Amino acid sequence: MSARLLFPDPQAAADLLTFASRAIRLGDGTVRLRADAGVLVTTAAPLAPRGLFDTTPTVLGLRVSAIDPELECDLVVDAAALLPAPDDAQAVVLPETATSPAWAGISPPRGGWEQTDAIDAAVLASRAQYGVAAVADALPANAGEDVVRAVRAQVWGQPDDALGGLPLGTAFAAFALGFIAGGESAAVRTSGAWTRVTLARGHVLVRGPVRSGLTPVRATGS
Numbered sequence: 313m314s315a316r317l318l319f320p321d322p323q324a325a326a327d328l329l330t331f332a333s334r335a336i337r338l339g340d341g342t343v344r345l346r347a348d349a350g351v352l353v354t355t356a357a358p359l360a361p362r363g364l365f366d367t368t369p370t371v372l373g374l375r376v377s378a379i380d381p382e383l384e385c386d387l388v389v390d391a392a393a394l395l396p397a398p399d400d401a402q403a404v405v406l407p408e409t410a411t412s413p414a415w416a417g418i419s420p421p422r423g424g425w426e427q428t429d430a431i432d433a434a435v436l437a438s439r440a441q442y443g444v445a446a447v448a449d450a451l452p453a454n455a456g457e458d459v460v461r462a463v464r465a466q467v468w469g470q471p472d473d474a475l476g477g478l479p480l481g482t483a484f485a486a487f488a489l490g491f492i493a494g495g496e497s498a499a500v501r502t503s504g505a506w507t508r509v510t511l512a513r514g515h516v517l518v519r520g521p522v523r524s525g526l527t528p529v530r531a532t533g534s
Contacts, residue, residue, distance in 0.1 A: 317403065322401035325404050332354075345385060354377070370519045373486075439475060479518060
C-alpha cells in the first residue's frame with residue numbers, strides 16, 4: 313500500500329488537497345511536506361528564482377495543520393500527485409517519488425520573529441489584481457517561457473509602497489493560494505532576511521531577490 317498522511321479529521325485532509333490544487337498552477341507545482349510532533353507544515357513556492365541571474369524573489373506560501381503525531385517526514389512532491397485515499401476520508405496518499413527543487417533547500421527561520429507592521433487583507437487583494445493585470449499587459453502575443461519568466465520577475469519583484477516595500481509578489485502569493493478571505497489585518501513580522509505576512513488561512517514568507525555577482529579583484533603579494 314502507498315504511503316499516506318493521516319489527519320485527525322476529513323476536513324484537514326481536504327484542506328491539504330485544496331492547498332495542493334492551488335499550488336499546481338503556481339511556480340513549479342511542487343509542495344514541501346514537513347511533519348514532526350503532530351504538526352504538518354506544507355509549503356509551496358509561487359515565486360522562486362531559477363538560475364544565478366534570475367531576480368525573481370523567493371515568495372513561499374505556508375499552511376500549518378495537525379497530523380498523525382507519530383509521523384516524521386520532510387519531502388517535496390508533485391502537488392498533482394497528492395490524492396485522497398479511496399478508503400479513508402482522513403488520509404491523503406503520497407506519490408511514490410519525491411523531488412528536490414532549489415527553493416526547498418532554503419528554510420525560513422523558526423524563531424526570532426518580531427512584528428513590524430500590518431497590511432489590510434483588502435490591500436493585498438487589490439495589489440494582487442493589479443499585478444495580474446500588469447503581467448497580462450506586459451506579455452507579448454505567443455510569449456515563450458523565458459519571456460514569461462522575465463516579465464513575472466519584473467512585475468512581482470517590484471517593491472510596492474502599499475505593501476510597506478515588500479515585493480508585489482507577496483500579494484500574488486496570498487491571493488493565488490486562497491489566504492485572503494474577508495476583512496482582516498495581516499501581521500507583518502521579520503527575522504533576519506525573511507519577512508512573514510500572517511493571515512488566518514496561511515502565511516506568506518518573502519526573501520530576496522538575492523543579489524549575485526563577482527567580487528572586485530584584489531591585488532595580492534607585495
